[in-house]
Amino acid sequence: MSLNGTASVKERAFGALPYLLPFFAGLSFGMPFFNQFPEAQILLIPFLPILQIYSAVPFARIIIFFALLFLVVRNTDISHFIRFNTMQAILLDIVIILCSLILGILQPGLGGSGLVVETLQNVVFFGTVAAVIYSVIQSVLGRYADIPTISQAVHMQVR
DSSP states (O other): OOOTTOOOHHHHHHHHGGGHHHHHHHHGGGHHHHHHOGGGGGGGGGGHHHHHHHHHSTTHHHHHHHHIIIIIITOTTSOHHHHHHHHHHHHHHHHHHHHHHHHHHHHHHTTSSSHHHHHHHHHHHHHHHHHHHHHHHHHHTTOOOOOTTHHHHHHHHOO
């Protein structure tokens, strides 16, 4: 187990990579924001090639989800730092899936796509972006990202 700041450059890169999963999942909540500020879409240009492949492959999200879970998190030959960050990215993705389900249930009762629904979508979108940016920065620095509740759950899963 590597201590904070002692992960190798390779571990840092592979520790940051799984956060693309929750980032791509959270983008669907950003539609109200990107509709209101279309200039902001320029920030997504570096991710377009990966996003196009991700969108083109059927069931890519679930395949990547299970591949990360079984091939990385459960593989004790991989460093704890990479497994921790991968599991944290998976749990962030699960939180986004739950938000999507809850919003899908609430949306008809809140009037379809009104101000309340768009506000909730923006909260989920910006929360996801903030968590992903924070986690990626911590990974690049070789530190364990401490997201309340999620990190504690990850510590229980990844020994």
